[in-house]
Amino acid sequence: MTHKNDERYWNIKKLNKWFAISSILFLLSYVWIFYHDNDDEFKQYQREFRKLEIEVSNKKLESALSDVQDQRVEYEEKYNIELDKYNSKIVEIDSLKANLDYTKGLFYKANMDYLFKKAEVDELKYLYEDEIVHFEDYSHKYDNDEDHSKVEVHHDHNSNSEYREKYYESIELMKNLKIIKEKYELQVLDIESTIKNMGAELKNKKDELNEYLKEVNLINNKILKLDRTKMTFMNQLGDLVRDLPILDFMDPYYKVNQVVAHDIKYDVNFAQVPSVDRCTSCHLGISNPDYKDAPQPFTSHPNLDLFVSSSSPHPFEQYGCTSCHSGRGRGTGFVSSVHMPGSPEQKKEWEEKYDWKKMHHWLQPMLPTKYTQAGCFKCHEADPILAGGEKLALGLMLIDQSGCNNCHHIESYQAMGKSGPPLTHLDEKLDKDWVKKWIKNPQSFRYNTWMPHFFDQSNNSDEESVKRSNATIYAITEYLYPDGDKENFDNSNEFIGDAENGQKLFNAVGCQGCHVIETESTELGDVDVPYEMYISNHGYEPDTSGVGYEKMDRYTLLKYQGPNLIGMGSKSDAKWIYNWIKHPEKYWPDTKMPNLRLTHEEAKDITAYLLTFENEEFEDEIAVTEDREELNNIARRWMMKSFPKVEVDARLSTMSDAAIDEYVAKKSINYYGCYTCHDMDGYENGKPIGAELTYEGSVPVSKLDFGHIHDIDHTTHAWFEQKLANPRIFDKHKIVAHEDKSRMPNFYFKPEEIEAIVTAILGFTNVKIADSKITYNLVDDKSVFEGYKLINQYNCQGCHVIENFGGHMVDVIGKIENAPPNLNTQGAKTQPDWLFNFFKNPATIRPHLQVRMPAFKFTDGQWNSIIKAFQHLDERSLLIEDSFAVDINSAKFKAGAKLHEFGACNNCHFYGDQFPKQTPETWAPNLAMTKERLRHDWVVRWLDNPQAIMPGTKMPAPYIPDSITLSLDNALETWGKDLMSLDGNRQAMLEGLTDYIYSIEGSKDISTLVKEYFKINGYEFDTDVEEDDFEDEDW
Amino acid sequence: MIETLKNTIDYLSTPTISFTVITAIFPFVFPPTDWFDRINRKLKIDKLWTNTGGFIQFILITGFFVLGYQDPNFKIILMKGDNFPIVLMVYSMAFFTWYAMKKSYINDARLDEGKKPMEYHDPEDKVLVWPDLVYIEFICLILFMVFLIVWSILVPAPLEEPANPAATPNPSKAPWYFLGLQEMLVYFDPWLAGVIFPTLIIVGMCAIPYIDINKKGDGYYSFKERRVGYFIFMYGWVVLWVYLIIIGTFFRGPNWNFFGPFEYWDPHKLEVLNNVNLSEYFWVIGLGQPLPSNILLRESIGFLVTGIYLFVLPVLLAKTVLKKMYEAYGPTRYTFLMILGLTMLALPIKMYLRWFFNLKYIIGIPEWFFNI
Amino acid sequence: MKLTKEEKQSLIQAKSETDWYSICDEIKSKRNGIYPNYLAREILEIFNNKFPVDKYKDLSFGQIINRKSFLNWLTLGWLAFAGATGGFFTVIIRFLFPNVLFEPPQSFKIGFPNDFEAGKVDLRFKKSHNVWIVRDDEKIIALSTVCTHLGCTPNWLEADRKFKCPCHGSGFRSSGMHFEGPAPRPLERYRIVLSNDGQILVDKTKKFNYEKGEWNRSESFLKV
């Protein structure tokens, strides 16, 4: 009843309880909010890193302490002695100090007086000036009126001036005050310097001690800031408080580190915003080499010379991290920064360790470590030779070599022409049967051919498809022979010489710069790349576990520029081979094969040698034959795609068998895109048939068709890997018409090749970078890049070492001195003018070399761009240089002449038409050529240390006397006064020697001489080679 | 075993089946007439609204979600941050429907016994707002805030890729509360599903108090006194709104194709979409003629059907079956009710026409953007 | 009209609150519903005497009545709620202080000591970082470009070898020492140290003021 009377409903005690409980929960939820806001992952790492930092600093301190162990006491003693001395004078000093204080007081007063007066003067000055101005205004006014009488009153304004007198008076006073002030000032300075002098020695010793202990003190200070146990109590407290939740906005120790890279843009589709990288919130040791061996995430960057550090070309402040590595730079956790595992094992490890899962909805996940080099491409797309970018470079080279960019347009990496030979006049070279067998399975003829395999793949190896394939091959082959089969195989003696000699020539003249003749199981390196992808169960497959497995890298690739020449005997006839090696451009005008200018005999011999290689297995295979029914069937199916049945019937009925064959062939050629790699009649304007890959690295994974394959990672790189390992895999379990099947052929890439190509593809992104960061924009003369490209495309590095890479010929030739010259420092070495002429018309430089520089069909522009590329590599200007003038009267020159005497250069070097003293095997370039050919500063460097520039060169460094030698008694006699006048300056002496060499005159071109010499004497140093006629002047 | 269960659920959740089943069961669950009510009680469906029934509902829903969580495909959908409110919606809708119905049944029993409903109290016997109401409101808000904070801490708000007008995600969905409308778009042209229907929904909802002339059941839960009202409202609410949202969220995958909850969202899945207009049915299939070139003639049959449905049918009904109602409502209210009711009914009708006859448009004049 | 005696009596004798109100209503109706303030005060006084406060203990919201059990549920509830409210305001205040700034970095590298010529004032970092780098015979210092008077940016006049503030004419030596004009103290110096890679690092978060005697501190200048 009371309840009712109170107009109540609830039991208030119960409500109180409810209220209390809910309020407590409410409070707890706030506590949780703050906890949640402070449990960031990076703080955990920063705590760990702090421990590590203390550890490392302590170790450093230890070593620093042991470093100073020896003399520390000594320094301290010295200091203490001085301190004692100082203390003994302390009474005097104290009195001086007291005096100083007193004088300072006087000075202060005097200075104040002076300043006050000065202020007064300034004011009076202003007032006085103002007065003058007004007076003048006034007088001008009357001037104009030409009423002089009135002006006169004001004419001498000085007499009437209100301020003039005051001003000058004040100045006088101020001057006096200034003198007083300065007096005291001098006194102060005097006393101060006295005191300073008395303490100077002490300070000196103290500085010395500090200097000696600098390292120790530095580390000590650091530790004091880091190690809480070593702090004062208040600092400990402060250190604790600064990172408390809520209070951590004032001066937190644990905080997000970030860099805003203004030149690296993150694309939000409507706009580009500077990228923000917070990676260093966890990767705390990234720029500090002390943490080289620290565990992740504290490890320092493995290549600090190139990256991160502020003196490297890619300082962290400008580039951040995601510019190369991609990923979600704003993330502050392991998952939220979208780390990507490189392998299933790593994925598993991460899942356990970091609770890793892929963060969807981020378009640029971090590149797995093995693909990091993909990041280089977006800025360095123009430099194909990129130190540290080996994998990317290999990938790009493979794309070129395999002709990926023939079928797939890549705007940023375009094909330089068709990668396969022309098929326009095949009847000169091959017969139909061979072609049919080849198309059906190129790898059965040449296991490592660049020609990919279209047939017998996982989506077309069923019975029906094979039947269809055979008919298609038949039709294509027939189409390729509009004028009928190759008629006769001309293996007459006219084209066949001595095979044995051919072999020697093959090894000697330089064929092996680009070609090998290797059957499949040569014993080469071990394999450590497991093949974990779906691979094609049909056709050829490189056996990664086999003994003969050769791992592919950029260097190995050099020798596969041209085809592996096995089985030539089963392929074509002597006539064709002879003509081909004699004049490759006649059969294939765009070929990259240079003309070696072989003589008739040489060509014959090499032809004979090549014909000795046969492939019986291939010969025994049976070529596909005509299958009328299937051909009609194929034609009908294609037609049905575009025409109604009635029309198809009508059309077919009017078509002859040949017409049907042609129709099938054309459809198939279009379908497979044969014309993208080969020149073919009727397809001059054919377009690439594959998907454009220009931005493939940025393609969202949802745009890639995984088909029914669910057990590979759902990432772009996994898809690329799988596609390259088995191009037809995504048709698996799909029901697809023959005409719609995926058709990318199988290149039978090796795992490491796949990795490299995927790296390159991942590099083809649409990420925007400011122009100032793209290397292409940093070079004024863009033809440099054309040069680089030519050097790459034409495999110059197959024979020459350029930028410390290449020169694979050495492996074949054996002796480094017999190999084509090392072209390191070429840009600094030769004069562009000379080099250009040499390219156009190679003259003999190294008389002892048998290997010859072939003639490339380059235009002048192309040659120039190659020269520019060389110069760019050595950071030389691109101008044509003036010839170098030598002062033959200078002491330097005379000293050089003296040195030259001792050097006995003429033992090996030609001096114009003057032959060297020694035998041909040590013959070296004509020194009369030097002036035109070489750059002065390079020659100086070269003479200083030839081995440094060209390792393995036979050139000995000339003897240059050092200062000790020159201080010997008989030095003047031995070396002459000119040399002595250089005071043992090595540089000057080298310059003098160079100057002398530059003065050597004589015939520039000695090719004929040398040729004649060998004609008479033969290659006496190389008994294997018999008489050769040196018609050409190219070696 | 579980696989069979999953497959069964996948199969049953197909719109054709699930919608039919729900629609068919609905009058038995919320019986609008005595006949349905009798069956309802015979089948003990009314036990659904007891504590046991509520518990079973809870177990079933939870069981479904637990099962779903175990399934890799459904887990992906379930774990999307923005789908969490829908789980919350399923639970809260089920709970509050159950709770309201439970109270209604209790009240109904009391009314049968001649008692006043539970909510009734002596009008003189009032309660002061301070502290009783203020206090419980206060507690309620605090608890709710706790819930919201905990939810916010546990579930991060979703954020996808930066907006990109060039890349349409598949499927691209409206916010969950509009998914009912988006689902309607499958069956109707945008001007109907996106403009006319929403407008009519809002207008119709506003009009409820003016249409419902049943004076009873004001201020207390009661089913018996407002059977038809409950039935229509619950059908529109639960089936045509909430159910469609659930479909739209959980069962609509790439290309707006239907996927069972435990099915993989395969972007390649294809469904037959051979839709035919009524005009084609009439002229081409029925009469074996080409379509007339005159648009109005071509669509005359559609106009006829629509006209009959919208204008003749109400008149006929008013004269026959709904005579009493017409008299009670008067012409204006009756017309209004008919327009709203027929429009609402049009949705299931069109759905069935689509499913069983592949009917695309009753009136199809794409030339004028006028399709029904 | 004030209360009559009877009315007063009946009010005092009212048995319960309900009773009380009916009497009140009666009084009100007697006066034709007019219920002036003085009347209300009178009635209230009687009411307060009649129903002393204690009678309503533990009945109402917002009341801590029982002194014995100060720590009851209600107290607990209010304390917790007050805590949560504090939490709420803390959230708002903390929210106002961002963890990360997008301003240009406060510490930055400016190059190697040899990049700076003795006796020269380097103006390169004035615009980007608001700092002058001054090198004399024995040290390098980093001076703030903010005039200590009213915060204008002085100009370096090479001919006069002084910083002159355009706003009010304060003058500073290249050491930062003020010598003319209204500036109350010398320019501030920033922390300047050598970083690991040998470059000079200027850190603007740490200032050294002459008047506090900080110009002698180790990191206020860089010895060369």
Added chain:
Amino acid sequence: MPEDKKKESLLEKVGNSPVWKSIFRSGVPRTRRQRMYAVLGNVFLHLHPARLPRHAVKVGYTWCMGGLSFFLFVVLTITGILLMFYYRPTVEYAFTDIIDLGEQVPLGIMREIHRWGAHCMVLTTWLHMLRVFMTGSYKPPREFNWAVGVILMTLTLLLSFTGYLLPWDQLAIWAVTVGTNMARATPFLGSEGPGASLLAIGDINLIHSASDVRFALLAGRFVGEATLLRFYVLHCIAVPFIAMIFMAVHFWRIRKDGGISGPL
């Protein structure tokens, strides 16, 4: 009474102090009168009447959904204001600002509270409506207030919808694109709506993609920078303002229509 005064606790002292009384007029609400006055004298509490029918204080009857909806509106306003400190409605920064709310902004959880609170508000308004229907509370004299409630629910959806765009991610842009595409089909006023082609003067089309309802909504032919700004303004100012007006009407009408419904 002097005895009582001795017993006066600290809290009572506070309660009787002139300051307290000047703020809360009625003093500590103890007596019936004071309790009523506590409600009537408080601007927030006087949404309620002083006395209520007994069933109205039971959560079982009201579900408290209306109150929660209003409470959520307040929560969303507060968190929304806070979020505006760290959010810029431009295409450059909208998205990255949202990332940073999750990554580094102190108490970036505001975004979660705001987003989930918004979803909750949609649900609570629906449930409120469900309750009102189930208890027949829309019946006379409350018809109009039901209509106001329906409008408020629509506004709630609009608030949520306009806010959906602001993170400027794929979810946002496409949900809004899908959502606003329908406006294109508005009869007569949408460029692809029936009858729009009739609104032409000679060859001049009056309704096209840059002059229809959808354009008015998006400030462009497609969702872009202008849309972001427009939705931002709608979300932060326009719609809340309208909603507040309707809320005032709604609450006012509850009282004017006889307070909470109940059986007679």
